[in-house]
Amino acid sequence: MSSYVYKTTRRGVLLAKTVSYQVRLCSGNFRHLEVLKDENNVAIVTMKRAPVNSLNTELLTEISSVLTDLEETKCSGMILTSFSDKVFCSGLDIYEIFKSKPSAIGTSFSTLLEVFIKLYGSTFPTVAAITGHAPAGGCVLGLFCEYRIMVQNFKIGLNEDQLGFNAPSPIVKLMINTIGHRNAELALTSGRLFTTSQALQVGLVDEIAKDRTEAFEKADGFLRRFEMIPPLARNFTKQSMRRALLQDVTINREKYTEGFVSMISLHEVQQSIAAYLDNLKNKKRNAH
């Protein structure tokens, strides 16, 4: 088998077409993730749930489990990315929230919150190499990381309002923390998807890359900024900046999950999701 993998070296990250490379994380057997680690204990976590990395409970559970592994093995940094050169992550799996049992919607959302707690609160530095579109939950996953590098000419944002429901309050706070109140309000109320360059302008992403290789070089550059910073100090500072939101979600996880399930289960919301799915299918049909 020959596939693209990312070979990390002390001086940078190289894209290499090879199969004989570094250590594979052996503590987990993942269906939708590839996890590689370099000699510096930096992990590259690649989502590979074709075609568009929609976040179903299984993928979310795998991400959660990898994050536990990375904490336990004292990983020194993590790059989160996608197998695809078109889509980073298409958000929550719509089919898990459309016409689904409340318990299934609840499990999916609660697992997303678990990923938030582990990823946003991780002791190691995290960076998203966004190699394609990142709508809704895809943007959310990027926002959980400390730094975002996005390949040019794609779209990112919280378009939940377009689907007929609002983004829950913790993610609104996170968006405000990232791009400011005014920009967040304008973006969220219209379900705006930003182009890569617009996202850079408002601060939704931190750097633009011309392609995947450059995104990895820049991600590696971000992680190397911390080589000379004592990890303990870095982590204390990170936790103190993130404590309020982390505590809120940890304490109120059940309440937020119930709120999300009630909202998604509303008849009008289900109708909006149905219309959104029709629209998605029509777009695809018209493109052919």
Ligand SMILES: CC/C=C\C/C=C\CCC/C=C/CC(=O)SCCNC(=O)CCNC(=O)[C@H](O)C(C)(C)COP(=O)(O)OP(=O)(O)OC[C@H]1O[C@@H](n2cnc3c(N)ncnc32)[C@H](O)[C@@H]1OP(=O)(O)O
């Ligand atoms: C502090 C914070 C704490 C906690 C967080 C709190 C709250 C967070 C709230 C998060 C809520 C999120 C809600 C969602 O994420 S709902 C999902 C929203 N997603 C979208 O709107 C994206 C929809 N998809 C697209 O726009 C395009 O598919 C995309 C641009 C991604 C790719 O386009 P492309 O042309 O490449 O592919 P398509 O032909 O459109 O799609 C291929 C097949 O994939 C299916 N698909 C696409 N997206 C999804 C999805 N999200 N779920 C399930 N399936 C999806 C699509 O239907 C195609 O299927 P087939 O027709 O081939 O069967």
